[in-house]
Each structure stands twice: as structure tokens, then as C-alpha cells.
Amino acid sequence: MESTAGDLHIANVTKRFGIFTAVDDLTLTIPQGAFFALLGASGCGKTTTLRMVAGLEEPTAGQVRLGDRDITRLRPYQRPVNTVFQSYALFPHLDVFENVAFGLRRRKVRQVASQVERMLALVQLEGFTKRRPAELSGGQQQRVALARALINHPQVLLLDEPLGALDLKLRRQMQIELKRIQTEVGITFVHVTHDQEEAMTMADTVAVMNAGRIEQLGRPAEIYEYPATAFVANFLGQSNLLAGEAAGLSGGDVLVSAYEQRFAVPAVRARADQGPVFLGVRPEKLALVADGAAVPAGHQSVAGVVTDSSYVGVSTQYLVRTGWGTELAVFAPNSGTAAPLALGARVTAHWDPRHAFILRREPGEGDRTTPVLDEPDAVGAVS
Amino acid sequence: MTLMTGIGAAPAGSARPARKSGRRWLPYLLLLPGTLWLVVFFFGPMLTLGAASLWDPAGSLQTGYAQTLSFGNYVDAVRDAGPQLLRSFWYAAIATLIGVIIGYPLAYAIALKAGRWKYLLLVAVVAPMFTSFLVRTLAWKTILSDNGALVGLLRDIGILGADGRLLATPIAVVLGLTYNFLPFLVLPLYASLERLDRRLLEAAGDLYASPARSFVKITLPLSMPGLVAGTLLFFIPAVGDYINAELLGNPNTYMVGNVIDSAFLVRLDYPHGAALSFALMFLILIIVMVYLFRSGTDEVV
Amino acid sequence: MNYRIGRWIADRWVMGVGLLVLAYLALPIIVVAGLSFNRPSNRLSYDFNEFTLDNWTNVCGPAGLCDAVLRSVQIGFLATVFATVLGTLMAFALARHKFFARPAVNVIIFLPMATPELVMGTSLLALFVTGSVALGFWTILIAHVMFCISFVVVTVKARLAGMDARLEEAAMDLYATPFQTFRRVTLPLALPGIVAAALLSFSLSFDDFIITNFNSGTTVTFPMYVWGANQRGVPPQVNVIGTAMFAIALLLVLATNVRRRRGARVA
Ligand SMILES: Nc1ncnc2c1ncn2[C@@H]1O[C@H](COP(=O)(O)OP(=O)(O)O)[C@@H](O)[C@H]1O
Numbered sequence A: 001m002e003s004t005a006g007d008l009h010i011a012n013v014t015k016r017f018g019i020f021t022a023v024d025d026l027t028l029t030i031p032q033g034a035f036f037a038l039l040g041a042s043g044c045g046k047t048t049t050l051r052m053v054a055g056l057e058e059p060t061a062g063q064v065r066l067g068d069r070d071i072t073r074l075r076p077y078q079r080p081v082n083t084v085f086q087s088y089a090l091f092p093h094l095d096v097f098e099n100v101a102f103g104l105r106r107r108k109v110r111q112v113a114s115q116v117e118r119m120l121a122l123v124q125l126e127g128f129t130k131r132r133p134a135e136l137s138g139g140q141q142q143r144v145a146l147a148r149a150l151i152n153h154p155q156v157l158l159l160d161e162p163l164g165a166l167d168l169k170l171r172r173q174m175q176i177e178l179k180r181i182q183t184e185v186g187i188t189f190v191h192v193t194h195d196q197e198e199a200m201t202m203a204d205t206v207a208v209m210n211a212g213r214i215e216q217l218g219r220p221a222e223i224y225e226y227p228a229t230a231f232v233a234n235f236l237g238q239s240n241l242l243a244g245e246a247a248g249l250s251g252g253d254v255l256v257s258a259y260e261q262r263f264a265v266p267a268v269r270a271r272a273d274q275g276p277v278f279l280g281v282r283p284e285k286l287a288l289v290a291d292g293a294a295v296p297a298g299h300q301s302v303a304g305v306v307t308d309s310s311y312v313g314v315s316t317q318y319l320v321r322t323g324w325g326t327e328l329a330v331f332a333p334n335s336g337t338a339a340p341l342a343l344g345a346r347v348t349a350h351w352d353p354r355h356a357f358i359l360r361r362e363p364g365e366g367d368r369t370t371p372v373l374d375e376p377d378a379v380g381a382v383s
Numbered sequence B: 001m002t003l004m005t006g007i008g009a010a011p012a013g014s015a016r017p018a019r020k021s022g023r024r025w026l027p028y029l030l031l032l033p034g035t036l037w038l039v040v041f042f043f044g045p046m047l048t049l050g051a052a053s054l055w056d057p058a059g060s061l062q063t064g065y066a067q068t069l070s071f072g073n074y075v076d077a078v079r080d081a082g083p084q085l086l087r088s089f090w091y092a093a094i095a096t097l098i099g100v101i102i103g104y105p106l107a108y109a110i111a112l113k114a115g116r117w118k119y120l121l122l123v124a125v126v127a128p129m130f131t132s133f134l135v136r137t138l139a140w141k142t143i144l145s146d147n148g149a150l151v152g153l154l155r156d157i158g159i160l161g162a163d164g165r166l167l168a169t170p171i172a173v174v175l176g177l178t179y180n181f182l183p184f185l186v187l188p189l190y191a192s193l194e195r196l197d198r199r200l201l202e203a204a205g206d207l208y209a210s211p212a213r214s215f216v217k218i219t220l221p222l223s224m225p226g227l228v229a230g231t232l233l234f235f236i237p238a239v240g241d242y243i244n245a246e247l248l249g250n251p252n253t254y255m256v257g258n259v260i261d262s263a264f265l266v267r268l269d270y271p272h273g274a275a276l277s278f279a280l281m282f283l284i285l286i287i288v289m290v291y292l293f294r295s296g297t298d299e300v301v
Numbered sequence C: 001m002n003y004r005i006g007r008w009i010a011d012r013w014v015m016g017v018g019l020l021v022l023a024y025l026a027l028p029i030i031v032v033a034g035l036s037f038n039r040p041s042n043r044l045s046y047d048f049n050e051f052t053l054d055n056w057t058n059v060c061g062p063a064g065l066c067d068a069v070l071r072s073v074q075i076g077f078l079a080t081v082f083a084t085v086l087g088t089l090m091a092f093a094l095a096r097h098k099f100f101a102r103p104a105v106n107v108i109i110f111l112p113m114a115t116p117e118l119v120m121g122t123s124l125l126a127l128f129v130t131g132s133v134a135l136g137f138w139t140i141l142i143a144h145v146m147f148c149i150s151f152v153v154v155t156v157k158a159r160l161a162g163m164d165a166r167l168e169e170a171a172m173d174l175y176a177t178p179f180q181t182f183r184r185v186t187l188p189l190a191l192p193g194i195v196a197a198a199l200l201s202f203s204l205s206f207d208d209f210i211i212t213n214f215n216s217g218t219t220v221t222f223p224m225y226v227w228g229a230n231q232r233g234v235p236p237q238v239n240v241i242g243t244a245m246f247a248i249a250l251l252l253v254l255a256t257n258v259r260r261r262r263g264a265r266v267a
């Protein structure tokens, strides 16, 4: 449908530092003009991937192509790719104007001034031309870094946690602005982040990365609604994953037995129909009714006891301990129709099977119900 | 001196210094000229000096020296210059002690109390080095002069006798040494105090430590690397100095440098001069090693 | 009330002691400046006698003084150029490259700074005498370059270590070739360190007495002149030179600081 001349192909790329494999046989195609997010916990190899595309790091194996052109071995200054660095790397000895003009001057482009003015207008920094980076706020530095890269009209713009150093409010504001700018210039953006909300709100396509590999790639809603792996299910939001055994197809459903109960999930939402699997349900897809009360027709259920409840405004988050000891997370919307449940209340948690999903499971792996911790560490902030 | 430059801007961000391996030879090319210079004009001379210290003492510049491996030169040289050698270490040690006593409060005040005057006070510390070593040492001659205000005052209040003097006494030499090398002690000390996390002191105060106790338990141990480096940067040149002894002292305050100077330039007795030089270096080396070992610091270099 | 006074003293006594020590450090400089306006009563007197401007208007009066100063400036300049170039190259190698011999090179650089001048001076003399090299201008220069190099390396290396290596990557990402990266980013950022190293070299060279004393032959530098004059009586013009040196150095230091504050505050 669109031209594919400018697609970015990362083909079987591996990067090792000594014996440590930072990026492991990564294959990825990023369509021209896309807003693509690379999402993963800190240390999973996102920066390394970007650096290989930028030419700052050479892959141990594999190929990087822009359209048909192999750019794997090109030096950074020979590639039509620019980077917005993590914590910006603005030149401290140059003012804003010269920082933004840097790329143009190196390529001996004429009419630098007018282009710089236009670019600074785009990032709303008119009148700051004579300031040094040290005299700018974090958000302003971020805009300069963006302008400095964008002014070169690269085929691909790489952004390495560009909003990581900003406070929450500014971050939300810049997310919207980045999105606007991307739409306006139409350049391919590859946006690296460890913030799942940021990835989902901004990108058309999200790739979830873990330990040097892509775990899943797709539109944000696809990934959220039907995660491909246990890691994704609990990195992007939270899921209740119950360990069970799949017993094959029956009609359009996959049958699963877990903890002496039998469940069914539509085959289109199952990643496996035999062997050890996880039965997954998102906490907001679960509903609670008092023990013994009727469960809506067609729903499946698990009984348990309420052990914890936290009121968080839009919803109340319960923990329900099942008969076998696992605590399920249940988010009940505060729509005002249901009375709050007391601690110790015996309840039944039920769900529509069309909202459940089935994932492959390593034999012996138990239930997983807690989100993957995602604290940006101190090293990750600069690496 | 590492320590002096440590005062500049703190390292920002993480560096990834590893470069493309294709240019392995580049660092060696960059290093070659400077390293060669140091090897030829620092290590070469050291070897020559070692050799000269074993020359036949019977030779002379005119007749030439024979290499006779005369280890006796060391015995002779150290025996003949014994008093001056001892005096050098003794004066330098006293001067270092005084330097610590007056330098520590100064470094502490600049690092922790000076606020926005910090830079100005630092400039004041190094200011003596802006003018010539010899000229400023000569100025002490004026200050300590028998007709000067200082001696007059000390005589009036009875600290000095009616014909007591300061110039040409050991006091003048130690005072000059302290003065001339104090900046080398204060700067590294300042640098380590400056790095000290002020919240530690607040935490100590919060945990019921008195200011004196906080100082002994926290500030002093944490400033130890700076103190060790500073005392060494003070002590080593002070032992080898003979300008203060010459300008402010008298022949009875001569230090080992005066003897070496005269051996090489007046008596033209190279073997003994070289032996004394080498002996001095070894003595300093041993003292420095013991000192570093005892103070348990290896962060100086 | 007593408590208040106690607190006030406790908060300030350290600064008080510090200022007294600074006064001790400043006193000789004031005396030098004062003596530069003094007409001594006789040749060997160091005491204040009467005010005069003669020393300033007739700096080159004493025979050989201005020659000595000029020679020191020449040697200082040449030593600075050589030491700064050699030392800066070494600093780049050490700060920017990982290589096998790095620890050994660090030792080679450290040792001259830790060795007493007396030992370096005599050992160079032994070398020159053994090699029958005539002592003079060139032997002084060789010695000065030698002891300045280490200080240059340490100063420039500290500056480079504090520099974010990603700035160079950013430059390359923005189409700068390796040479342009060096010219437009690395060099300007390293320059304050290089300038500081050069100033340090010059002052070390200009002021060196001990090493020069052993290797100068009959060549007279400014410190050598003062040393020699001490026996005969030091002319007051020496204090003029001392005062002028101090003023120039102070101006340079303050000027570079003002520049630094206005300039790259981050790097
Ligand atoms: N130059 C390097 N040498 C050795 N290890 C490295 C280097 N660069 C990155 N790594 C390692 O590779 C892994 C991935 O790093 P990175 O790509 O920076 O992660 P992130 O996803 O946080 O951006 C980390 O474990 C990191 O320690």
C-alpha cells in the first residue's frame, strides 16, 4: 500500500560484548513513516539496537538495511539516520542555533539560518538561539536535541528514551507534541522507551523486547488484548496467569484443565492447544459476585476469599485468594452499581471466555499474577 | 598533582572510551614522542646517576671517572652529610606537621564554609605560586629582618631576647618551608573535603554526634586520602629543598640539598654527590611507602 | 545569651583561622609589591627605606636582569609548546583508548611528579656530563620539557575524562567526519584543559630553580639571576619583576575563570 523504499530492515542482528549477548538474532521491519516504539525493561538491549542502526556500534552478525541499501558497515556520518540521544548530548560549547545548525554545516548546506529558524519554530523555541544548553530547562534541551536531529530530514529518526529525564507532567505534554511533530514531518520515528504507557499512547506499532529479543510486535491494542508470552502479559499491564494443561480442541474452543477445574477459551485466542499452558485473564476482565450468587451465562469462574482491597479512584483493586493459594488481581470499576466487598468475604471471580487467552508455558512453571518490575536503574539512565 | 586537577569540573555522564579496534596502533603513536622524552630524560638520567654514584671517587671531571662499583661512596656520602640529611627530614617533618595544623582549617573553611567566596579563596591559596619562588622567599628576609616590625614586636613582648633574632635561625627555615609548600597540602585536602557528602554530617548530628565527634568519626576519615596526598606533596619537595636553608638560614641550618649542590657545582665531586642524591631518593621512597602502608591508603595515585 | 555567643564562635572560628592562614600566605606578596617601590639604604639591605618609582621606570638597570628575564621567557615559551603538544597527545591516548600498556605509561607519567627536583636535576647533570653535552640553553629546555610533560598529561586528561564521550558520537551522527568531530567538538571542549596545562607549564618552567641550577652551565635564567644576586645584594628591580609576574598571573587566572563561567558550564 505505501512505498517500501524507505523501510528499515534489521535482519538477524546479533551484538555481543565479550561473552555477553546484548542483542540476540533480532529481526524487525519498520515501515517508512511509522511511529515505532521499542519497549523493554532497562538493560534489555534497546540502546544497543538503536546504536547499531545509527552506526555507533557494529553488529557482531546480521544486517541493517534501509530499503534495498545495506548500511551495516557505513560510518555514522554516512547514514541518513539521526539520533536524539538519551539525556540529549547537546554540545555545551555551542549555542542553540549552532547546535541545531551542526548537521547542516557539516554537509555544507546553504541557507542555514532560515532552516534553523523554521525548525526552532516547529519545536516552539523561537528566541532561544543565543542560549547555551546549560541555560535551558530539561524540556527545552529535549526540544533542541529533537530539532538538531530533525533539521537534517533523516530517513529514520532514532529517539533513545527522549523523555526519560523529564518530570511526569512535562513528559505527557512532550508525548503529545512528539506525536504532532511526527505527523507533520512524516519521518520514520523509532522511539525507545521503558514506559509502557508512553509506548502505547504514541506508537502505531510497538515491539516488546526482553533479554535481547523481540517478544511481540503489533499495534498497542493487539498486544494488550492478546499478549504472545507471559513476559509481555505482565510487562504490558498485568495479567492473572494460571498454570494448566491444554487438552486439545473441542468445537471452536481449546479445553484447559487447571486445579481440578475445566475451562474453555476460543481457539483464536490460544497460542497452544496441547501441553502445559497458562490460562490468562486481565484483572479488569474479572468480575466478583458473592459466593453462591449467579454467574452470568457462559461465564467461567473461580471461587476464593477477598484478602486485600485498595481503593484507587477509578476502580477498586482486590486480591482474591483461590483454594490453591494463588492471589488473583481483580479491578472492579467504581461505577457505583456494586457495593464494596469486605475483607474475608467469600466470592466468585468470573469472566467471559472470549476475554481469556492461552499462552505457552514451560513445564513446571507456576501461576504468575504480578507485573514485571520496571524500575529504570541508575546505570540504565545513562547507558 | 592529580589532586590539584581534581578540583575542576566533576566528570559528567558515563564515557564509553572503547574505540573501534581497527586503529590499535593509534594510541601508541600518540604516546610515542612524550614517552620517549620521559624515558630518555627521566629514566635515562636516573640510570646514569645510579652509575655515577658508583664511580671511582679518585677520578675528576678532567681525568674522567672510572666505573669501579665503589659502593663505599654511599657510606662516605651519608656519613659526611649525616647531620644535613637528618636535618632535612627533621625540618621537613616539623614543617609538614605545622602545615597540617594550619592547612586543615584553611581547607575545611574553603570547602565547607566559604559559600560563594570559594573560588576567590582558592585563588588566594595558590596566589603565592604566581610570583617567583625565590623572590617570595627573599621577602621573608625582609619580614624576619632584625630591624623589622615582627622581631621588634617579639622583643618587646619578651618572646625574643633583646638581641634575639629570627633570620638565620632554624625557625626561619621551617617557616619558609611551611610557607612555600603549604598550597600543595591545602589543595588536595580541599578537593577531598569538597567531595564530602554534607548530608553525612547532618546524619551524624541527627544521630546525636557532637560536632567534634562528627569531625573525628566522619570528616577526618573521609578526608584521609586528601590528607595523605597533601602531606606527601608537601613533604617530598620540602626534604629536597635547599633554597629556604640558603636564603633564610645559616650554614648550621644547611640541608642535604645544600651539600649535594656544593658536591656537584662547587667541589665537582660527582660520585659522592650522586650517591647522596640516590640515597636521598631511597630514603624518601622508603618513608613514603611506610607512610602509605601505615595510613592504609592506596587512593593517592 | 552565652549560648548564642558560643554558637556564633563555633560557626566561625574555622573561617577565622583559615583567613589568618591566608594572611600568612599573602604577606610576602604584599612585601614584594612594597619593596618594588623601595629605595634600599644600601646594597645588602632588605629593609624599607623610602618610596620611589625608580625601580619601575628603570627595570633593566641592574646588569643582566632583563637578559635573564628574557631568557626565562624564551625557555618558558619553548618548554610550554613542546610539553603541551607532547603531553596533550599522551592525554588523548590515555583518556580515549584502552590498550595493553596503559598502566605502565601511567607509572612513567607519575614518577617525575613524585621525584624530588634535586634528584632529577642531579641525574640530568650526570647524563649530560656522561654524554659530554654542553650545558646551557638547550639542556635547560630539555629538562623543563621533561618535568612539565607529566603535569600537562594529568591536567588535560582530567578535562577529557570529564567530557561526555557521547558528544563525539552525537557529532558523528550529525554528519561530522572523524576529523570534523575532533576539530568542532573534541578540541573546543578540551581547550580549557589544554590552556590550563600550558599556563601551568609556563609558570613551572619560568619559576624553576633547582633543576635549572644543575643544568644551566653559564646560562642565567631569572631564578638563577636572583640566586646569584643574593650573594652580592639583590637589586630592588627583582621585586618589580616579581610583582609584575604576580599581576599577570592573577589576571590570567581571573580571566580564564570568567570565560569558563560564561562558557561551557556543563562540560
Ligand atoms: N559497550 C558495552 N560493553 C559491554 N556491555 C555493554 C555495552 N553497552 C551495553 N552493554 C550491556 O548490554 C546490555 C544492554 O544495554 P542497553 O542496550 O544499553 O540496554 P537498554 O535497553 O537499557 O538501552 C546491558 O546489560 C549493558 O550492560
Ligand SMILES: [Mg+2]
Binding pocket: A043, A046, A047, A048, A086, A160, A161, A380, A383
Ligand atoms: Mg538505554
